[in-house]
Amino acid sequence: MKKIEAIIRTSKFEDVYEALTEIGIPFMSTYEVKGFGLEHSSSQTYRGATYNVGFIPRTKIELVVTEDHAKDVVSTILRVANTGKVGDGKIFIMDVESVIRIRNGEVGELAL
Ligand SMILES: Nc1ncnc2c1ncn2[C@@H]1O[C@H](COP(=O)(O)OP(=O)(O)OP(=O)(O)O)[C@@H](O)[C@H]1O
Numbered sequence: 140m141k142k143i144e145a146i147i148r149t150s151k152f153e154d155v156y157e158a159l160t161e162i163g164i165p166f167m168s169t170y171e172v173k174g175f176g177l178e179h180s181s182s183q184t185y186r187g188a189t190y191n192v193g194f195i196p197r198t199k200i201e202l203v204v205t206e207d208h209a210k211d212v213v214s215t216i217l218r219v220a221n222t223g224k225v226g227d228g229k230i231f232i233m234d235v236e237s238v239i240r241i242r243n244g245e246v247g248e249l250a251l
């Protein structure tokens with residue numbers, strides 16, 4: 140199993156959510172996050188105060204899926220969340236050791 144964490148433009152969240160539902164992924168966790176990428180050094184002064192303009196709200200989605208589904212999920216996010224401009228975000232992929240459904244103790248892919 141793989142855990143996929145993707146930080147995407149908030150404006151792309153609805154499209155990504157719909158596209159993942161269409162490929163049969165009916166679960167995910169989402170978070171509103173603030174962060175910066177390579178542009179973090181840019182700052183702007185407004186009325187005497189300096190603001191880091193690279194510190195932008197984004198949406199983070201997290202899903203744990205089978206290895207087979209992981210490829211589909213990643214390619215779907217890449218296709219839908221890409222605008223080609225800087226700041227499109229990033230996808231992190233991790234191995235997952237175990238998943239347990241709390242209600243009935245099911246373990247592994249059965250619990251997804
Ligand atoms: N290495 C990282 N670790 C954790 N979060 C990251 C990392 N890189 C980017 N992020 C998160 O992703 C968001 C978007 O990053 P962004 O797309 O600007 O990355 P980038 O490396 O600057 O690429 P680009 O050149 O496309 O802008 C950031 O605001 C931050 O929340």
Ligand SMILES: [Mg+2]
Nearest residue numbers: 176177178226
């Ligand atoms: Mg950037």
